[in-house]
Amino acid sequence: MIHEVDDALQSLLTADVLAGTGVEVVFEAPTREWAARRNAPTVNLFLYDIRESVVHRQQGRVPEYDADGTTVAIHSPPRWFALSYLATAWTKRPQDEHRLLSVLLAGLLPHPVLPADRLSGSLRALGLAVPCDIARPPGEGRALADVWSALGGELKPSLDLVVTAPLSAGRRVAAPPVTDALLVRAVDASGGPLETPAREEVRRPRYEGDREEPGAPAVPVGTRRVRGEAARRPPPGPVPR
Template sequence: MIHEVDEALRALIRAEVLDGTEVELVLDAPTREWAARRNAPTVNLYLYDIREDLQRRSRGRQNVYDEQGTVVARTLPPRYFKLSYLVSAWTQRPEDEHRLLSGLLGCFLRHTALPAAGLGPALAATGLPVPLGIALPPPEDRAFADVWSALGGELKPSLDLVVSAPTALAPVYPAGPPVEDGLDLRSSELPPPPAEPSPPPPAARRRNRG
């Protein structure tokens, strides 16, 4: 699932931002050593955090149907995981970096989800959208300056891209056979009805009246 998101992002950026230019697109960690070795204009997509998107978690179970529409199994709903990317541009001039960042920002603002045509087989099989968010405020437990510090580099203009990717990897529980319509009762299985009391003979009725 993660590698499919990587490829979908690369295809989207190449098609709408780089558009045949000589700018490289990599997934490397932008450490100080990496920056020193870089010798070409580059857009960097660094995956730095993976956590479950709890706001999208669903409860209960879902039915699994066969070709005849019969329930054959039950499974848990797909779960979403937030993949956070640090998106940065690297050139010789700040103006060129800002121009690349502007193009990247516009690209992600035009899409509320990854294009369905670019999804890999695992993501496409879920039949669900793959939402993305760009430049949102970071969680309280994380700051962008901390990310750059952990990489050993200096703070640099960047975009925070968050992709919520669904995954259907959950246990599957076989379902029992379907219940047939109607109810078949056998009289031999039912207890006999209680016997009604017999009426008294006529002489007894006359004595009672006398």
């Protein structure tokens, strides 16, 4: 899922936001050594924090149906994770870097969610909107100055980009539909004389493709339908009560 968010951001920035500028989009750690090797205008999206978005957590199960409307699998609700990127611009002059940051800000603000045509893999398969927030204030315990200190670099103007992406929590194949015959018996319990036999009504289930012959006996509970030669054998005797 993380690499699919990377691909979506790179596609969005390269093809839409920074189209025609020749600016490269990378995901490197902006350390002193990396900055010294850079020799072209670059936008760097450094993934510095990954944590679950508990406000998106859901309970329950989601059924999956086939073309006939039969439940074929059960899904747990996806878990959502906030991926925080440190977005920085790298050029020869600070003014050009500020212009690049302005282009990023203006280009990403109209996209509160990542465009569906930029998603791939599991993100596309889930079919869910993927929120994208630019310049979000860092949460508790995520000071950007601390990030720069950990990288060993100098503090630099940056944008905090947070993408909240779903991750499938698992798929469990459902048991096949029950095809056992069912015997329905109604008994007259009105309290008549003991010598009066109880009146019973038996209803034989119908299945698509079955041919019900006159006088065909009902199938006892728990007996699976049979076909071919086994279907022509005499049924078992009545179940004692």
